[in-house]
Amino acid sequence: MNKTLIVLASAAMLAACGSNPPEEAVAADATTAVEMSGVDAYMAQCAGCHETGLQGAPVVGDKAYWEHRSKLWSTVIVDHAKTGYLDMPAKGGRSDLSDATIEAAVEYMLELTYPDMPPGD
Ligand code: HEC
Numbered sequence: 069m070n071k072t073l074i075v076l077a078s079a080a081m082l083a084a085c086g087s088n089p090p091e092e093a094v095a096a097d098a099t100t101a102v103e104m105s106g107v108d109a110y111m112a113q114c115a116g117c118h119e120t121g122l123q124g125a126p127v128v129g130d131k132a133y134w135e136h137r138s139k140l141w142s143t144v145i146v147d148h149a150k151t152g153y154l155d156m157p158a159k160g161g162r163s164d165l166s167d168a169t170i171e172a173a174v175e176y177m178l179e180l181t182y183p184d185m186p187p188g189d
Contacts, residue, residue: 102164106172113160114173123155128177146174 104112110128117125126133137145150170152158159165160173178185 101166102162102169103166104169104172106169106174106176109160109165109169109173110176113162113165114177117160118177125156128180131181134178134181142174142178146171149174 110118115128117123118128121127121133126137148156150159150167159170
């Protein structure tokens with residue numbers, strides 16, 4: 069076997085090793101709602117707007133953005149997060165997230181904003 073063949077053969081083996089099955093495809097199954105922890109859901113789906121106040125989103129961690137909303141605690145603002153409210157898209161645009169996941173994400177956002185708040189319910 070000459071050198072070129074050896075190189076080709078090992079390249080082929082490397083290529084074969086590299087072709088792992090794809091990460092389990094996360095198909096959006098309309099019947100199975102996706103469950104995530106509050107922090108994961110927040111990072112994945114909410115932080116994009118709520119870290120910086122994009123599109124007028126109340127900024128997490130800055131009470132000034134939440135004071136007038138806190139009068140609605142918490143059923144109403146959780147409801148707004150689920151169903152959408154003005155420029156706030158329903159479930160942050162991920163309709164496949166479960167209601168419990170959205171509740172956990174809102175809870176997490178409020179914990180970041182009000183670290184001294186006694187834990188809810
Ligand atoms: C595309 C940007 C965007 C994304 C993504 C987004 N939000 Fe919002 N959110 C907004 C905006 C804008 C508002 C302010 C709506 C208003 O009062 O005008 C808002 C408001 C809220 C409020 C306050 C509602 C109220 O009644 O005052 C909560 C709670 C909230 N978002 C939770 C979430 C959660 C949880 C996620 C992730 C699952 C999320 N948001 C993702 C833009 C976003």
